[in-house]
Amino acid sequence: MRSFIRSLLDEGRASGPPPPGRLDVALIIGLSILGGASFLFEDEVSFRIAAAATAAAGIVALWFRRQHPMWAVVVALVPQILIHTVAYLADRDTPVLASAGLPGLILVYSLLRWASGREIAGAMGVVLVANFVSETAAVEPRWPAAFANLIPWLLAAAVGVVMRYRANLRERDTHEARLEERQKLARELHDTVAHHVSAIAIQAQAGQVILGTDPESVRQALVTIEQTASDTLNEMRRMVGALRSESAATAPQSGLAQVAALVDGWPGGLEVQVTMSGDLEGVADGVESAVYRIAQESVTNAQRHARHATRVLVEVRGDTESISVGVSDDGDSVNVGSSSQGYGLVGMDERARLLGGSLTFGPGPDRGWTVAATLPRET
Secondary structure: OHHHHHHHHHOOOOOOOOOOOHHHHHHHHHHHHHHHHHHHHOOOOOOHHHHHHHHHHHHHHHHHOOOOHHHHHHHHHHHHHHHHHHHHHOOOOOOOOHHHHHHHHHHHHHHHHHOOHHHHHHHHHHHHHHHHHHHHOOOOOOHHHHHHOHHHHHHHHHHHHHHHHHHHHHHHHHHHHHHHHHHHHHHHHHHHHHHHHHHHHHHHHHHHHOOOOOHHHHHHHHHHHHHHHHHHHHHHHHHHHHHOOOOOOOOOOOOHHHHHHHHOOOOOOOEEEEEEEEOOOOOOHHHHHHHHHHHHHHHHHHHHHOOOOOEEEEEEEEOOOEEEEEEEEOOOEOOOOOOOOOOHHHHHHHHHHHOOOEEEEEEOOOOEEEEEEEEEOOO
16 A cells, blocks of 8 residues: 555656647636526525636636646635635535536546646545535535545546556557667668678778789779778768667668569558659668658558558659658548557657658548658768
């Protein structure tokens, strides 16, 4: 039990709380209308102006419920505790509007979803006090109702815990997908360096054999060694620099030459069309590999997830500074909020960023799903 309490208190805030949006505005407007109706038509409410102000405090607190969940609960429920205490001292009942409890349930959900462990512990104490005061600090205390009213509070808290757990799983899987992509990039660094170093060794051995008989060939071998070593060093600097924050160790490397092979072998009658244009010569090995992997992952996602898709178009274009790749399918229109493309594109986004480029993905302008990436030729 002690370890559970300690782990709860050590729990940090959930990451990435979104700012207030249109849904929050609609929620606040809807609850304000409901609260106004309660104010006008509920007759058995003492301290009506104070009760309306208490309900308004709970509604206003919804606006910052994600960024400051504990204070939102305090702002909403402490006035309710005070008004019930005053009503108890004045021998009055029902000092709050019936609609005042609805924002509280939403705030408890937000508390468990976004707050830290210490904030949850403190604010849930306020929730318990507010619940019991509302039912027992009255002319006729209702102890059974005080315990029964805990059920909706606990349900709201349980939903918050479940959503927090799912978000944590998503965040962990995203992190693992990005780390896996870094590992693949490290393997490609290993393959690239091994290839170039092998070439250096072969040229050096050949130079030793012909050292006394063909000086010109020796000179050419030294030039080749110098160029190969320079290329190897540049590739190592680029990839190690990208992996410096979270490197890991060591899939065969594929490049632009393999993108055209994506037209073959897709089940379900899926037709893949590949077009390649512009300047595609002299592209860095890591960039070539990234272009291939983005195209491959995107076509795979279309084959797995695009409903009623019959064709996927892969376009690779090169210019003097960058290489761009776009993949689109003709599947059904996709709702971005309900589409799940897995974690492959998360990894591709990580690779694009590490190489100094960018990647975007989402519903196509007319139908289907679109992936677009731009990478520098040399990074």
